[in-house]
Amino acid sequence: MTRSEARRARLRYVLVATLSPLAILALWALVAWRGLASPIILPPPSAIWTSFLDMAANGYSGVPLWTHVAASLARVSVAYVAGAALGVALGLLRGRSALIDAVLLAPSELLRPIPPLGLIPLFILWFGVGETSKVLLIFLSVLLIMMVNAQAGVRAASLDSLRAAQSMGANRWQVFRFVVLPSALPQIMTGLRVAMGTALTILVASELLGGDRGLGFLILDASSFFRTTYVFAGVALIGLIGLATDRGLAWAGRRIVHWEGRR
Template sequence: MPDKQRQVITNRVAFLETKIPSYAAVLGITVLLVLWEIVCRLGIVPPLFLPAPTAILTAGWDMLVSGELYEDLAASLVRIGGGYAVGASLGIIFGLILGFSRWTDAILTPIVYSIYPIPKIALLPLIILWLGIGETPKLAIIALGVFFPVVINTFSGVKNVDPMLIKAAVTFGSNHFNVIRKVILPASLPMIFAGLKLAAGTSLLLLVSAEMIAAQQGIGSMVLHYGNLMITTKLMVGVLVLSLLGLTFNRVLQWLERKLVPWK
């Protein structure tokens, strides 16, 4: 290989391996907020349409002091926490069963893939009819939205497990339970976490939609209420809270993935 070509390859490898500083994300967000504030201060966009970040923070502080934000946030956290936990747990279990059993794969996988494309929020009126008015329908619609991304990713993870690993475990006398627990589940974890991250965004979307349709408290209900009143500063507080919730969920899942899948 010529020296010039070798140098080009070396430079490309070095570029790919360059570590991004930890403050890069904070820097990007700070620049965006500063530009946003400047645009609002100069009056380029009317405050009714786009309030300044400082005005949003002031409104958020007032809502914290009054306790209004705590009540709405607590209601939303209970709903999304319960719905996400149920949907993710059932999705992982069901995905493992689908991937491990040929019979369940042949019978149930077509059903899963036929229901998955249906917008889950469209089923909320039907779920309310079945389960009544209250918290149960909201938890159910979130769990339903979380279930499908998790079950599909878990199923794909199981199907992509190296068959030689399974054969080796069976050869050494492992039963079905141990094969699932010690071989299939660990090998499927990267795909499972991919499904969990995807489901986190879906759960937030369904939470807001359900609260806008059938709730008196919650972040979604708060956003709709202040939108109707055209109080955009408090509306943007709700949007900011939802953004922080999504970021927090992602960070928690990344931390769990590093702990449970260290080889990745």
């Protein structure tokens, strides 16, 4: 593909990616305008925007909107970074050491199929309804996802590449640094994107447990009083945060794993 063809393909991609949500919004507005759905169930986008502006100006439940956003971001950031770091480390170790893999196999495989929401009652009993239970619930979900992806990435390393590095006199650290880690990075970057989506999902669920700060609290409180436009505004904010972080991780992945797809 020539440079001009690649540029046209990129512009076409951006155009479609921009028009797609606009088309959905237009269809949504048409449905609301024609009265095909109750405003309580599906309010028009203009009403949701008005509610968002109201929260931005006056806050919600006596708390500024950006305080709710900051509380949610603080929880998910701490849990995500810690869970991703430990998950990648354990996954790399499991991929390189059969003994460590055997030690962690049963605990991780027992926990992994359990929906994180199913652990909420236990976390409440163990850690209460404060910040600790919220952060640990997200942390555990991210850790399990990243451990599996990092381990799979290590096992994707080419046996020929490993033998070639060893035959050239590379020590264990050099084999890991120049062969194993580059092979694992694509899986790790994909895992980071998946884990972020999961972290935001668990964040909202964990904030329903209690407290008076966070987007999850805002959504639950608004739904209790049938303030549907505020519920949609809160959901839209979480979606925008997810979109921004996913695009950021995708951009970072293209820079870090720049060799992917060029072999």
